[in-house]
Amino acid sequence: MIKLTRLIKTFSLCSVLVSGLSFADDLPSVKTTMFLEQEGFLMWYAKEQGWDKELGIDIKLEISRTNGVDVMNKHRENPDVWNITAASSIPFIIGSSNMDLKIIGMACDDGPSTSVMVRKDSDILKVKGYNRDYPEICGSPETIKGKTFLVKGISSGAYTLAAWLDIFNLNFSSVVVKDITGPEILKEMENKNVEGAGLWSPDTYESEYIGYQKVTTAANIDEYIPIMFLADNNFLKDNEDTVAKFLAVYIRAVEKQREDAAQLVPSYQKFLKQYTGRDFSESVCLKDLKDHKIYTLNEQLSMFEAKDNKKSEIHKIQRALTAGLMLIMKDMPSQNPNIRIANHLKDDSYITDKYLKLAKKYSKY
Known part of the structure; x- marks a missing residue:
């Protein structure tokens, strides 16, 4: 009798589960x-x-x-x-x-969480206020030109990087831009030849673990x-x-x-x-x-x-x-x-x- 009761309970439970799955499939x-x-x-x-x-x-x-x-x-x-x-x-x-x-x-x-990240020892961080419209933003043409930056294709990170460069009257032709899609971009950032990257969170936080820091967000430079x-x-x-x-x-x-x-x-x-x-x-x-x-x-x-x-x-x-x-x-x-x-x-x-x-x-x- 006990075995029969258990069997009935098990059958009832299975019926409920199957019914639930069937309901989800019908939605x-x-x-x-x-x-x-x-x-x-x-x-x-x-x-x-x-x-x-x-x-x-x-x-x-x-x-x-x-x-x-x-x-x-x-x-x-x-x-x-x-x-x-x-x-x-x-x-x-x-x-x-x-x-x-x-x-x-x-x-x-995403403006406040899309950023340009640079190495913590970058010369870019040694200069602040080059553009008087953005006195708290680090960088200068001399510290940026010719450096290598990574982006995930033409993306919000690339857009923010371009907007930051524009503050110094620079553009993508003034630097070396490498397109790396996916989480592989973080691995490439460990290459010492890379100066920075245009990223969004949580990649921005992950990049901090490997020696990068924020130089600007899109919001800091009036980008939406x-x-x-x-x-x-x-x-x-x-x-x-x-x-x-x-x-x-x-x-x-x-x-x-x-x-x-x-x-x-x-x-x-x-x-x-x-x-x-x-x-x-x-x-x-x-x-x-x-x-x-x-x-x-x-x-x-x-x-x-x-x-x-x-x-x-x-x-x-x-x-x-x-x-x-x-x-x-x-x-x-x-x-x-x-x-x-x-x-x-x-x-x-x-x-x-x-x-x-x-x-x-x-x-x-």
Whole structure:
């Protein structure tokens, strides 16, 4: 009798598990690629809490350590690889030609966490205030010219490096720029011939372990690095509610961070350990969370709003970044034929607040 009771309990438990798995398989899914940084963490955290399932969707999340152009290229080769991604405007502007994508939301501003890192013993750090507009920024033409800097392709790191060089009336032709994609960039930075790199967190923190320090962030030199949610338009047409719920899930994680970033630190440590294999201190994790400016649903709706024949704030940001990128691309030519200013930027309809508005009915915030 005891054995029969155990058998019934075991069967019942298996039935519950199978039922749960079947339920998850039946949910509308969203294939999502995000980067190993703060906004990727927020979506990872939301999934850990089961918030996507609460709204009746299944966010299939991939965390990437490459760069935005690589993510664009993968989608071009296989549009089914992701439905929505979060990437800086930079790869979207120069890496998404002939791709039917729309900007549907904003993940964060990466400006305070995208940096130019240089060796701690670099002569660059011995000179400060060369440009009177930026009295706290180190460097001079003499200490920078001819030095070797690493970037992850034409990325937000490369953009920040170019903006920093411009302070000294320099450009990529004034230095040696090497393109190294992925975590291999940190290994290459151990080469003594390398002077610095344009990176974003957590690579910036990892570079500190191997003898580098920050010479500037993008924000320090008045540059804005918006991380946008980009969606495949074909997916959008058939999955309006699913996309709205996706944004609502992310907004819930945003509100959790705004409520108290410190409460997320243990989870952020776990996330970084899982994907880098390295332990990050509580102070580093808390700083990085706070360094990313995040936006409520209402703040995003305001930024996306275009009225009275005026361009939206998001549109103006895209136009400003496009102008800056044209200068970078002149000095850093790419062998990739798909690297050029995207043709859809001529049409304002590539920016839409439709899904943010729909998200309001699924969000408490």
